[in-house]
Amino acid sequence: QKEVEQNSGPLSVPEGAIASLNCTYSDRGSQSFFWYRQYSGKSPELIMSIYSNGDKEDGRFTAQLNKASQYVSLLIRDSQPSDSATYLCAARWLRWGGNQFYFGTGTSLTVIP
Amino acid sequence: NAGVTQTPKFQVLKTGQSMTLQCAQDMNHNSMYWYRQDPGMGLRLIYYSASEGTTDKGEVPNGYNVSRLNKREFSLRLESAAPSQTSVYFCASRAPAQSSYEQYFGPGTRLTVT
Numbered sequence: 119q120k121e122v123e124q125n126s127g128p129l130s131v132p133e134g135a136i137a138s139l140n141c142t143y144s145d146r147g148s149q150s151f152f153w154y155r156q157y158s159g160k161s162p163e164l165i166m167s168i169y170s171n172g173d174k175e176d177g178r179f180t181a182q183l184n185k186a187s188q189y190v191s192l193l194i195r196d197s198q199p200s201d202s203a204t205y206l207c208a209a210r211w212l213r214w215g216g217n218q219f220y221f222g223t224g225t226s227l228t229v230i231p
Numbered sequence: 232n233a234g235v236t237q238t239p240k241f242q243v244l245k246t247g248q249s250m251t252l253q254c255a256q257d258m259n260h261n262s263m264y265w266y267r268q269d270p271g272m273g274l275r276l277i278y279y280s281a282s283e284g285t286t287d288k289g290e291v292p293n294g295y296n297v298s299r300l301n302k303r304e305f306s307l308r309l310e311s312a313a314p315s316q317t318s319v320y321f322c323a324s325r326a327p328a329q330s331s332y333e334q335y336f337g338p339g340t341r342l343t344v345t
Contacts, residue, residue, distance in 0.1 A: 126271075150331065150332060152332075152333070152334075160339075161336040161337060161338050161339050162274070162336050164334065167331045167332070167333060169331070208274075210332055213287075214287075216279060216285075216287065217262065217332060218279065218289060219264070219334065220276070220290075221266075222273055223271060223272060223273035
């Protein structure tokens with residue numbers, strides 16, 4: 119079983135709509151969660167991190183965490199064509215050697231003008 | 232302030248050849264990571280270094296070795312390359328807990344083993 123699972127998509131939304139991206143994780147020991155955006159051929163860049171249950175908002179982005187359900191989501195409001203990318207969910211675990219991160223396989227998002 | 236740099240950007244190897252991927256960061260971070268990214272597999276951790284002088288295996292360490300040369304540099308070595316090691320390799324450095332453990336990625340090395 120994968121540690122972090124995402125729907126690979128592709129997900130298509132019209133410009134201006136809300137895009138909803140979902141992620142589940144297997145280990146209740148996970149301590150914090152991250153959403154990265156990755157454009158084709160580029161490296162991942164961090165959008166948001168979250169470690170407490172509930173919502174965290176940053177501009178057009180809202181991350182939601184539900185530890186009881188082991189579920190993390192990312193909402194993108196007023197989606198723009200420039201939001202078209204692959205979105206990676208990651209979880210952090212503290213292991214014996216330090217902090218390790220597990221990534222999902224990513225969800226491909228296309229925003230249609 | 233370059234962030235995380237990686238060399239080379241592209242490399243083609245023949246099966247059995249060796250090479251070292253270089254990574255350096257100028258953010259004074261203690262922790263550094265090597266990942267590989269394959270289609271449909273996401274990012275998988277190869278090795279990481281929590282601090283200068285320490286290294287630990289990640290999810291897929293077989294066929295690789297690492298060296299944490301100093302606080303800035305963390306290299307990944309393929310001793311005898313195999314076609315299964317064809318991938319995109321990313322190095323990352325991690326901010327401390329006070330900055331929410333954010334990782335910063337280098338531009339990647341695209342490696343093909345024939």
